[in-house]
Amino acid sequence: MKTYRIRKPKIVVIGGGTGLPVILKGLRSESADITAIVTVADDGGSSGTLRSSVNIAPPGDLRNVLVALSDMPQLYEDLFQYRFREEDEFLANHSVGNLIIAALSEMKGSTYDAIRLLSTFMHVEGNIYPASEEPLTLHALFEDGMTVSGESKIAKTRKKINHVYVTNTNNTDKPKAARKVIKAIEEADMIVLGPGSLYTSILPNLMVQEIGEAVSKTEAEVVYICNIMTQKGETEHFSDANHIQVLHQHLKTKFIDTVLVNTEKVPENYMDTKTYDEYLVQVIHDFKGLRDEGCRVISADFLELRNGGVFHDGEKVVEELFRLVFGAKY
Incomplete structure (x- = not known):
């Protein structure tokens, strides 16, 4: 049952991958004005094939967000x-x-317009915007000076990443934020980053200069939901503070206000390592390091164990986000 308030808080969630829909589903069950800003740098799997064949922004992460914010019948969701x-x-x-997203993108001339049309068709509650209206290519510069291009190739390198950046895939123009993205950030009461792959789901959005600058300058509460597990080829041996340090180094300012950290231990030998082969060990805690980065730390049991996988409990996370947004703004 939804809880209705005088004014819905405007919450912007930025990211991609499988973590984003978990939080969006939780927010949808509450009375929030939701905007999802989704990465368009994915070049693997079905999304990668379609973006190269049809010359569109990769649809996979956008598809998952559409489903998360839609109230369409279960059969339609299963088909989609x-x-x-x-x-x-x-x-x-x-x-x-x-x-379907590829077909509509071709019909309408842009993925942005396709997502807007599908949002109406699927009764989406909230706004869904690709970070950019052009497909982007993610590049990683490693500590040894090597550069790799392509989101799907970065983790496979298994080297320490110095920094990542994005370029337009189809031209040499500077990447630009999609329509209404900056306005949504400027008007937000809260910006939520994650959960999701640090280098390949969250940073590709922030590396669009307009988006990074808007998030850095916002007066809204900026919350980072720290991953529960480290990821192969991305955050191996990372503490929670290391995640924040990377974000602050990329935007060259300490912009994260609050970090949500799971403190519940994942049972030993629980993970289905064949299905979830990119995850390694649980992220270690460095609360002093987080405070040194200027962050308020909220640590609690945010863990959900399901089907051999480790996830954030969307209800618990959203409950904490609402405490924060109403405490900060009202």
Whole structure:
């Protein structure tokens, strides 16, 4: 049951991957004015194939966000998320939703317009914007001076990352934020980053200069939801403070106000390492390091164990976000 208040807090969630929909589903169950800003730098799997074949922004993360904020019947959701089997030749591994987004993007001339139309069709509560209206390429410069281009290739390198940056995939123009993205950030009561892959889901959005500057300058509460597990080729051996240090180094300012940290221990040998092969060990805690970065720390049991995987408990996280937003703004 939704709780209605005098004014819905405006909450902007920035990221990508599988962590973002968990938080969005929780926010949707509350009375929030939601805007999701989604990375368009994914170049792997079905999204990567479609972005190169049809010349569109990658649809996968946008598809998952559409479903998270939609109230369409379960059968429609299952159809939208259905992925063809590997033996289905040229349709192999493509999801129906990705194909629909690709078709609408071609029909309307842009992924931005396709998502706006689908948001109406799917009864989406809130706004969904790609970070940029152009597909972006993510580049990583490693500590040894090596550079790798392509989001799907970065983690495979297994080297320590110095920094990442984005370029337009199809031209040499400077990457620009999509329509209404900056306005949404400027009008927000709260900006939420994550949970999600630090270098390949969160930073690609912030590396669009307009978005990074808007998040750095906002008067809204900026909250980072720290990952529970380290990720192979990205955050190996990272503490929670290391995540914040990387974000602050990329934007060259200490812009994170509050960090949500899970303190519940993941049971030993619980993880299904075949299904979740990118996750390594639980992120270690460095509360002094977080405070040195100027962050308020909220540590609690945010853990949800499901199907051999480790996730954030969306209800618990959203409950904490609402305490923060109403404490900060009202």
